[in-house]
Structures are given as C-alpha cells and as structure tokens.
Amino acid sequence: MYDITINQGINDDCCGRGGHKRHRRRMHRRHGQHGHHGQHRRGRGRGGRAGRGDLRHVLLVLLAEQPMHGYQLINEISERTDGAWTPSPGGIYPNLSLLEDEGLITMSVEDGRKMATLTADGRGRVEANPEWAGILDDYRERSDEDPRGRYGVAFRELKEAVRGAGVDKQDAVADVIAEAARRIRGL
Secondary structure, three states: OOOOOOOOOHHHOOOOOOOHHHHHHHHHHHHHHHOHHHOOOOOOOOOOOOOOOHHHHHHHHHHHHOOEEHHHHHHHHHHHOOOOOOOOHHHHHHHHHHHHHOOOEEEEEEOOEEEEEEOHHHHHHHHHOHHHHHHHHHHHHHHHHOHHHHHHHHHHHHHHHHHHHOHHHHHHHHHHHHHHHHHHHOO
16 A cells, blocks of 8 residues: 555645546556555654555544544544544545555445445455554543644534534624634734
C-alpha cells in the first residue's frame, strides 16, 4: 500500500488532478506495502497533523467495527480522541477513495449517503496490524499534554453547548459568543 498523509492531497502527485488514480496504482505496484524505497513510516505528526498513514489505518479500524459514512467517521475519530484529532472532509474523502481503489473498502449509497464497508481484504489488513487500534488512544493521550489538544476539546465543548442551547436562546448565545470573541482578540 502506498501511504498518503492527511496533509498530502491527491493533487500533490506528479500527474495532477486528471491522472491521480492511474499514478496511485503505479505507485502501489512499484512500492508495495512499505511506501517509497521500502521505508515503513509510523508515528504521530507534529503541529496538529496526523502521522503518515494514520488516517487510512484508523479508517480501516473503524470500518472493521461497522460500515460508516464520512461524517460518522469524522465524528467518531473526534470523539475517540477527546477532540485532539478531528480530520477534515478533505482528508477523509480522498482517503476513502484510495481505500476503495485498493479494494480494501466498498462504497454504497444508503439513505442518500455514501456508506463505506470493509472488504475481506480490508479486514485481513486490520487483523494483520493490531497496533493500528492504538492510534486513536495515542491521540487521546496527547490531548492532555498538547495545548492544541486542549483547544480542540474546549472548542468541541463550545459547539456542543451552542447546539444544545436551543432555538429560543439564539440571541443570548450570540451575545456570549460575541463577548468571547472580544476577549480572545484582547489576548
């Protein structure tokens, strides 16, 4: 499998937008399971970025539990890491396409949403790599010591509070948010 990070989009390859699938397939055949030049890359990224290959591994682990659509996957990752890692749709959907191209997942439409389901090959890959299950734990543990993780948790709590306030309290919530914005600008 050819690893791609959250931050490396499919447009970063040499073929541009039109040839990315063809290029990925060539790279997959040429480099096998370990990426470029036989190197196996693991580890956590810095600066709020996920480590190389972490997202695709986590997607496979989560899909081994049950089929999910992209938005569910984003929420599940955020919840399981206590907000320390919330991948963007721009990271999730290209990786789902890659996993589908590699035959590790299938995509189907259910209730108007594209559901990702692990294939037998995908399940075999997850079973062969039990260490992938610990990736989410690593991000959750990092949230306590990393100020960016604490920021993510606090921001998630704010979003949940705003959603839970109800329509009848919109004006009061808007006043609180505006006051918080003024205070943050004053830091």
